[in-house]
Structures are given as structure tokens and as C-alpha cells.
Amino acid sequence: MREFKRLTPYREALRLMLGDLVEIGEVEEIPLGGALSRVLAEDIVSPIDSPLFDRAAVDGYALRAEDTFQAREYRPVEIKVIDEIVAGEGSKVKVKHGTAVKLTTGAKIPEGANAVLMQEMAERDGTIIRVLRPVAPGQNVAFAGEDVKKGEVVLKRGQVLRPQDLALLRSLGFKTVKVKRKPLIGIIVTGDELIEEFDEETLKAGKIFDSNSVMLEGLVKRYFGEPRFYGVIPDDEEIIGEAIARAKKECDLVLVTGGSAFGDRDFAHRFVNLLFHGTTIKPGRPVGYGERVFIMSGYPAAVFTQFHLYVKHALAKLTGVIDYETRVWAKLIERVPSQLGRYEFIKIRYENGEVRPIHKKGSGIISSLVESNGYLEIPEDSEGYLEGEEVWVTLY
């Protein structure tokens, strides 16, 4: 069995992979209701001022502030209410000296008025209100364009659409939005040791369940892709070659698990001109990429690491998504040593504002992934971190 001639440093390998992938051009215009968590395909420029008109920020009376300047509790100013409107209505009257229009929050400020007196601040008596204190010009008025100005860029290309982003789009009159087509990610799982059905005897003889497919499908969905599963495939050179050829034709990126080393049964790399093969990451060193095919480990914890360190960023490149990670700066409650020359992926638990490394080791160990809610990266030139050091961790 050959060993890797050279372990490509993680950052270099990542750069090679991202440099080879091309952002997807296709855009889908879809209704806002279906756009949650999709990646915005263009900058959104507001077509209108928002609010479109000056409006009341409270329930009360629209009036001319000047009329109230002399108002004192012991000498109220009397003003005549000449109309009543609610949000969604305009008033046809003009507010002149000594008059006011009653309105509700959100209603358009009538012509002539420049302030709103809060309802609780007025004493009402038929069509007359008594004003006890002066109102400043502009008081309780939400001015046109105060929220968003016409022509302003309100959302950026590459943003992941959240509920409030959809609300903003709707408030500006949009009913649809252009999002990136989801990249189609082929998943090929290889390995004679993998079975699909529960059979304790077979299991005891040394077989295991394929857990990589369900994990990768979930990860691909979470990071803006559309998974397509090509099945669990035996360690057969011809069958693997065919599956890779087909998946490459149909997908934007192909993930192959298993067979990423140089063993007698490691076939996948024979079908691809690799840009790198073997990197400094731990766990998950045997990994290769070329021609839109990413060859991963067969071991779930290594696959998970390789997904976060490579595939997640590849999906970001394909979709153009920005801000797709939650990174937190927090204190390590334990020392985390690391081997020089390795780019380590340390599973952690972020809790109560502190970071605790998860100690279970071994690339088959799925329970450590389950216990963790994030990871810490340690570059090749670092020997790790001390207890009490503050570090960046990425949550998942």
C-alpha cells in the first residue's frame, strides 16, 4: 500500500478546490413564501421610500406644533377636531391653525399638520381637545423614507433569506424574489462493509450500517444544496467508475465516501485527475479533489470533518452565499494540545458562554459529533490552546 507522497496543507488544498469550482449562474424567481433560507441572487434596491408618506407613530391628533407652543396645564389650548381617520385612509381636509385630525398609528399625516399629539395627552370634549403641553414639530411622526429610501440597497446578493428579510421585501412591494438555483450534490457511498438492513448476525460478522448517506444529505440541505443519492456501492472498480461518471454528468459537485486512501480497494481516485490527495487535516487526512469530484473518508467522523472543512465552503462558492457560519468568540475551559503539522478539527461543546473540547477520539466515533455543537480549528503551525484562552469556534 502506498502512502501519500505529500500532505497538502489544508488552506492550500481548500484554495485549489475553490479555485476550480465556478459559481452557479442560474437564478430562480420564486414567490416570497417559498424563499425562506434560500440564497439571494441579486442586490435588492428599494423601488420606493418606506414609509411612502409621513405617518403617525402613535394614536392621537395630527396638528400644527406651533398651535401648542403656548399650552400649559393651567392654561390649555383648545383645538377643533375636524376629521377622524384610521391607518390606511387619507384625510381630505387640510389642517389649518387651530384644527386637528384624529388618527391611529400608521395613518397618513394630513396636509398642513407637522406633529402628532399622543391621545393620552389631550382632554377630549366633543369636537374640542384641550392640549396641556407643547408638542415639538415632527413629534410622533414617522417620516417618509425613514425606514428605507428609494434606491437604497436593502439586501445583498448572497444573503440567506430570513423571515424578516422576506417581510422587508414584501413591505417594499415585492411578491417574488430571485434566488440562486440550489447546487445539485451527488453522493456516492462505497464500501463492501456497508449494509442497509438490520441483521445482527451479519453485523457481528463485521458489517456496519451506512450512516454517511443520511448525514451528508442532511449537511448538504443545511448548507443550501440539493442532495442526490447514488446508493451504496461495493468496492468494485467498474461500478464505482460508472457511478462517478454518471454523477459528474448530472451534478454540480460529487461526493464519494470511502476509498480515499491508496489501499487495494481504493478505486475512486483512479477516475479523477486530482488537484490534491491527502491533506494535513485531522481527522480525515485521506481526502482528494479534482474535476468536481471530492473523495472523502469512509469513517463518519472524518466525513463530518471533511464536510465542514471543505464541502461547506465548496457549497458557498457554488451558491455565492455569504455569512453562512455562526462563529463565536469564547473561553476554553480546558487545554487543547495539538500536533504540529496537523490542521486539527476539534469538536467542542459551547455552553454557558464557554467552550469545552469533546474528548472521544476515533474517526468512527459518531457519538462525539452528537455531543458537540461546534468545532475549533487549529492550524498546522499551532501547538494548541491553553486553558482560559479565548478562541473562535464555529457552531453547527
Added chain:
Amino acid sequence: MREFKRLTPYREALRLMLGDLVEIGEVEEIPLGGALSRVLAEDIVSPIDSPLFDRAAVDGYALRAEDTFQAREYRPVEIKVIDEIVAGEGSKVKVKHGTAVKLTTGAKIPEGANAVLMQEMAERDGTIIRVLRPVAPGQNVAFAGEDVKKGEVVLKRGQVLRPQDLALLRSLGFKTVKVKRKPLIGIIVTGDELIEEFDEETLKAGKIFDSNSVMLEGLVKRYFGEPRFYGVIPDDEEIIGEAIARAKKECDLVLVTGGSAFGDRDFAHRFVNLLFHGTTIKPGRPVGYGERVFIMSGYPAAVFTQFHLYVKHALAKLTGVIDYETRVWAKLIERVPSQLGRYEFIKIRYENGEVRPIHKKGSGIISSLVESNGYLEIPEDSEGYLEGEEVWVTLY
């Protein structure tokens, strides 16, 4: 117009609401592939040890550690390779004194062997290997049950299923999983001022777009519910009453936006025996709950606040979900004053490990929601926080 007689403190109001709601009992058993982001309905107890058998943690030679104790570089020990297996296969031979079985990572350790010599550590010569250094008993062996023990609780009821949780379930032999039925959340948007189609003239006359429905639909989906939209309804007592009655019959919880105060056009509260009406939260004071109906503001920023402070927790109560919020402990880069007696919801931006309050005010202001990626809560008895103080913020 009446004012609220009493503003119920936020925590008391929340307790009243949660105390009235009942966790959903219905469970759906679904394939793992469809279970991403669903809420687990039961504790998962492992039916097997995992690994089910002792297996090789590296590629190499399974042997008896005792046979290597005398091995030195200048005096190698010779051992005969009697079989070769790969992961997924068992060996039929028994490893006796002076013999070894070649195997790949993940393969079952043959009977008689108690350690694995890493491939790189042996010199191979036909069927003979030369061992240069002693191997310790258990070295490079992943023991049965090392990851998960039979009978161990590996996932807890109420967990939101992530890709790695699905992988763990699969590795233990599960093909389906029991999750909570999604609570059905009715959404009724009221307001004569709301329009659906873009029409600049109508907009200029004082109308606005309904942005609450698309925002609430998105929020409900994100927090494990299934939204059902009952449309934009005019401020008409009869129509609102009918919509509430229908939605109550069909849904687990009903959200009504608009008409949450005591104005002439505030009808929704007339159809519900409210447990509270008017709370200390800011923005979004006019809010009421009773009989599985939650009456919210009409203003998007207030609706957003009310969702996070009440509805999100209501959804958690209905589904039994745990750990549904990402909370971060971080430093405020600016002073945040707060009014005593108000439970303030301060929109913030968490970035580079620091927390910055978003200053735009006004309950109609959607752009502040878009700019923010989390919030800070300030209880009624606090006057706020100083610059440089560390605070908990909740990310969204």
C-alpha cells in the same frame, strides 16, 4: 379609547400563556431521510453496542501484543501473516503465538488477537513481517461499545435532529424515527390599511403592504411549526370573529395581528377570554392571550418582538423542543439604557465577538430587523447595561 388597566409583567404573562398550552401528544414515525430539523418524540436507547465488535482503528496487522514485547529495532521479531481481511469481513482463522492477520481500518479483530500493529511500523517480506517495536495490548483497537453501549440513551426527547444525529441513529440500525407532529399555527392578519398588490396611488393614499404574513410564516417554520394562513382580513368585527372561530377549530395556536389594543377597530380581543392583555414589553406592549389565541400588534417590528418573546416559547411548549435558541455571552460595545418598568427587546448585531445595539427605532421599522442578527433582553427592573459589560444575547 380605553388604555390597559394593568400591564402584566412579561414573565408573568409568558407563564400564564405557557401554563395554558398543552404539549402535543401525536407522534409521527418517519424515515430518517425526512427527519432533519424535526423534534425527537422519544428518548433513543441504543439497541446494540457500537462498534458491535472490537475493530481495527488503523490499517495494519492484528496480533498478540505479548509476541512483540521483545521486539527492538536491532532485534526485530518475526511474525507470520496467516490471513488478510478488509472491513466488512471476518477472519476464520485464530491468531496464535507468532501469527498475525492483515486487516484494514474498521475490520473485525480476529479471535486471539488483542492489538493492531500499524502497517507503517512493520517490514513486510512475503508472508513474514518484522516487528521493530513492542505493541501494547489494546493498541489501535476500537473496542466494542466504545462509541455507544447497548441500552445507553443516545438522544433525548425534544432534541432537534441534526445531520450527525441522523447518522448516529442509522449507525445503530434505525431506519425511521418518531418525531412530534408539527403544531399547526393559524395566522390571521387584520387591517383595512393592508393591500396585496403594488399600486403606487393606493400606497400614496396611505395603504401599506402586509408583510406580517410572510414574516410569521417564516418564523413559524423556523421554530418547528406548520403555518396556515387565513388571509388578510378587513377590520370588520363579524369577519374577524368568524376567522378566529374557524382557525381555533383547525389549529393548535392562532396568531392574530392587528387590533391588539383597545381602539374602536380592535375587535379580536372581544372573541377571546384573555388571560392577559397588555404587557410590559417594548416594543409590542399591546398583546393578549387566551384560549389558544395570541393577539399581536399590527406593526412588523412589534410582531417580530412578540414572536420571539412569546410565540417562539409557545411553539417550544407545544412541541416539547429543548435547546431551540443560540445564546451567546459577549461584550457590549455601546451603552444600552432602558426604561424601568419595561421589558425591553433590543435588536443587536453580533459580529467579531462583540454586540452592537441597532439604533433605528419605531415599531414599523423593518430595516432594523434586517440589520440585526439577534436580540438582548432587559428586564423591567434594570436600567440597562454599560459599555463594555458582558451580556447574553440570543441569535436569530
